Amino acid sequence: MTTLLLKDADLIITMDNCHRRIEGDSLLIRDNLVQAIGPARDLAGQADREIDASGMLLMPGLVNTHHHLYQTLTRAVPEAQDVELFTWLKTLYLIWANLDADAVYTRAKTDLAELILSDCTTAADRLYIYPNDVTIDDEIRAAREIGIRFTATRGSMSRGESQGGLPPDSVVESEAAILKDTRRVIEAYHDPSPGAMLQIAVAPCSPFSVTEDLMRESARLARAYGVQLHTHLAETKDEEAYCLETVGRRPVAYAESLDWVGDDVWFAHGVHISPSEIDRLARTRTGIAHCPSSNMRLASGIAPVRAYLDGAVPVGLAVDGSASNDSSHMLGEARLAMLLQRVSGNPAGLSAEEALWIATRGGAEVLGRDDIGQLAPGKAADIIGYRLDKLSYAGGAVHDGVAATVFCTPQDVDLSIINGAVIVEDGHLLTIDLPSTIEHHNAVATRLVGTH
Ligand SMILES: [Zn+2]
Numbered sequence: 001m002t003t004l005l006l007k008d009a010d011l012i013i014t015m016d017n018c019h020r021r022i023e024g025d026s027l028l029i030r031d032n033l034v035q036a037i038g039p040a041r042d043l044a045g046q047a048d049r050e051i052d053a054s055g056m057l058l059m060p061g062l063v064n065t066h067h068h069l070y071q072t073l074t075r076a077v078p079e080a081q082d083v084e085l086f087t088w089l090k091t092l093y094l095i096w097a098n099l100d101a102d103a104v105y106t107r108a109k110t111d112l113a114e115l116i117l118s119d120c121t122t123a124a125d126r127l128y129i130y131p132n133d134v135t136i137d138d139e140i141r142a143a144r145e146i147g148i149r150f151t152a153t154r155g156s157m158s159r160g161e162s163q164g165g166l167p168p169d170s171v172v173e174s175e176a177a178i179l180k181d182t183r184r185v186i187e188a189y190h191d192p193s194p195g196a197m198l199q200i201a202v203a204p205c206s207p208f209s210v211t212e213d214l215m216r217e218s219a220r221l222a223r224a225y226g227v228q229l230h231t232h233l234a235e236t237k238d239e240e241a242y243c244l245e246t247v248g249r250r251p252v253a254y255a256e257s258l259d260w261v262g263d264d265v266w267f268a269h270g271v272h273i274s275p276s277e278i279d280r281l282a283r284t285r286t287g288i289a290h291c292p293s294s295n296m297r298l299a300s301g302i303a304p305v306r307a308y309l310d311g312a313v314p315v316g317l318a319v320d321g322s323a324s325n326d327s328s329h330m331l332g333e334a335r336l337a338m339l340l341q342r343v344s345g346n347p348a349g350l351s352a353e354e355a356l357w358i359a360t361r362g363g364a365e366v367l368g369r370d371d372i373g374q375l376a377p378g379k380a381a382d383i384i385g386y387r388l389d390k391l392s393y394a395g396g397a398v399h400d401g402v403a404a405t406v407f408c409t410p411q412d413v414d415l416s417i418i419n420g421a422v423i424v425e426d427g428h429l430l431t432i433d434l435p436s437t438i439e440h441h442n443a444v445a446t447r448l449v450g451t452h
Pocket of ligand 1: 066
């Protein structure tokens with residue numbers, strides 16, 4: 001057993017059920033769990049190691065609920081900068097067709113490093129394209145090496161252009177191969193126990209890239225193993241028109257017809273959703289991964305997050321793919337989520353506390369977990385810390401530390417602890433060599449885009 005004391009924090013934001021903010025206390029970690037929060041004099045004698053947290057704000061690590069790590073290789077590609085989703089995808093599919101195992105492993109390490117340094121301690125990723133020798137095992141290896149809590153969602157595309165889908169036939173897989181590999185990945189990696197560092201979800205890509213059969217079979221498979229289900233839904237008007245034309249239903253009704261609702265399902269985006277659809281999502285406890293940067297970047301629209309929260313729909317936050325964002329900063333995303341709910345005229349559209357809530361507790365809920373996203377005894381020791389004497393917090397944190405983290409320029413963490421292990425200390429990532437990783441990443445990205 002190992003114990004670690006984070007001593008004398010200026011402020012601990014617990015994100016517990018009482019929304020407690022605690023000033024001047026310490027936090028004791030035993031192995032991979034939070035053991036206690038209290039005065040240092042009561043806890044100090046029990047710790048093998050102490051970290052001085054004075055001058056710091058501590059809070060639960062943020063939970064990223066939707067992402068495509070491989071897209072870090074194609075950020076800011078000129079032809080895909082100023083186009084909407086379908087054109088953006090058609091441009092990039094041709095580049096992604098050149099992915100290989102080394103590219104998948106390399107970009108996973110780079111983007112997970114960016115996520116950890118920004119504030120994320122649990123990341124869900126969706127790899128849905130499997131050309132050449134690509135497997136999901138390569139990104140799982142990267143996640144384990146870097147030390148992040150990870151939900152690998154086995155994505156898939158089966159409906160190519162010849163079947164009326166959007167992707168070229170060259171990048172889709174057969175449905176038999178998809179289901180076989182998904183089963184393999186669940187059996188090899190999924191850990192259902194509390195405190196799991198690795199979970200698997202089943203994630204066919206979108207209505208316009210998989211068939212109804214694959215959606216149904218994926219739901220059946222996920223429920224047989226008790227794992228979560230995830231897909232893109234109601235992202236753009238184009239998608240809505242595609243669904244109406246091909247299956248005669250709006251996206252949510254289409255999902256319902258395929259048994260794709262429930263507390264084991266979460267959808268990325270949920271931008272174009274009607275009030276009655278919000279009621280149906282709330283009633284079934286179906287979750288949403290809100291991706292504000294991506295929705296703005298691709299001109300997709302504004303997700304009705306205020307209405308989701310008022311209607312008790314589970315909402316998490318997500319950076320989405322690195323090529324439709326083009327960054328992986330969860331706190332930056334929380335800030336944009338807050339601002340985007342205000343832009344149409346409601347200055348209280350989303351508060352800073354609500355933005356942090358969906359980035360922590362909301363994310364935990366949509367991933368089907370109650371062991372992360374809050375700092376309380378018995379919960380996972382996933383903790384991030386910010387020094388409050390930063391330039392960006394000057395004149396802000398003295399009034400309201402919680403609001404300052406969201407209102408002021410989003411900062412990188414000074415401290416990150418994941419599953420009880422110190423991963424970032426004094427702003428330095430301890431688990432990988434960052435400069436050599438970035439250098440290799442840039443070489444892979446140049447080769448990938450140059451050869452398409
Ligand atoms: Zn996505």
